[in-house]
Amino acid sequence: MHLHGLCYYRSKSDTWTDKWRSVDFAARNLVKAIKHEDFKGYAQITAGSSSIRIDNTAHGRNRALVAVAGALADKINQAGYQNAAVVPIPSSSHIDPNATFTGRRIAEAIQAKNAAFVSTPILYFNEPLPKSAGGGGTRNAHVIQKHLRLSDCQLPGSIVLLDDVCTTGGHLKAAARFLAQHGIQVNDAFVIGRTVWEQPGHMFNVTTEHIPTNELFD
Template sequence: MAGTVNQSFPGKVDGCLAAPAPWLFALRCMVCGEPAARGRDLCIPCHIALPWQGPACRRCALPLPQPGECGHCLQSPPPLGEVHAVFDYAFPVDRLLPRLKFHRDFAAGRVLTQCMADRMAALPLPDAVIPIPLHRARLRGRGYDQALELARPLARALGIPLLEHALARRKTTRAQSRLDANARQRNLRDAFHVDAKRPLPAHVVLVDDVMTTGATLHAAARVLHQAGVQRIDGWVCARVA
């Protein structure tokens, strides 16, 4: 891809290059390697070419010919008020999310969070943002929680409180990606519990990296409803269609 769009690539860097500042590594587009747009980790053509989601069902974020509600959500309304996805789960988002999730690539997370903040800023903002928590055993193994890594800077960018510990996982759930939809439901029953010590606001948004069947988000939304939250929306980085 041509790198002629961006003329802001800095020239000479003052001082010794023996210990370059971390931002020096962020000057190249993380998709194509061309100079990145100022303050971003992507070049402008790659930013435009991201798989931005088009019209979709507002209850489940599955693509539709025009915005509205899909037949499935009309027939059996999900426990989430609205769900918004920034991307379809396609190239290069299907590479950037695993880079964050499995390889601690926080620059990939930063790119995705900036895109989420740009899109979500136009939505009705909630009273608080709650990340879908990882089970503690898996958190110990991996060291960080990708939903939290997206939710924290997103909440900061939008000026919304982050309720990091409002939800917790109750028991080990097997890796959802290996299970079919029914098994996911069984696996997730009672998977979450709400921290009863803290009062919850009326309107919260659950943040997760990828939505596949929605079973995880729905399970979390059900316990929040039981805890008295009136409206629960979902914001995800990418939707698997």
């Protein structure tokens, strides 16, 4: 499965020896805005020929969502899709198929940008995922796959996966393998942020990478 990202993501708890740069904060704040998490300062993001200021307000978060949706819609199109069902990865506590979560908000914004990329929130969990050491849901792909469930839905066109941040790839691997068990092949996944452990050349120039989904889980 190919992974396409908009920016690299630097965690506050990373082990980088490099000092934080303004572009590091900009990428991090963009992700925070989409996730509706508080952050200080603002992010100045270039989208096409426009420069967008994103801050920790409802208006700023909406600007971030619109900018991200447009960029992701372009990425999906550049990957060769004329139409696709955009399947968001559910949050760790998402057990209600009809509830809203971060991935669903992004998918719906992508559909608003390009109606050919249909928001398709068909994945949810049968119970909240166990907590990881960092306080979030587990990143163990085997555990994630075990708890995934699939809503009844007519799937339009091809399938692509969508997530806010990819760190280990556990959620994306689990979702791809789970869908494959139901006869649904996924070749591409799209994320806003890709966590990195060493400073990349540019935080907003993300290299497409391959995430193996057919290997045995640890």
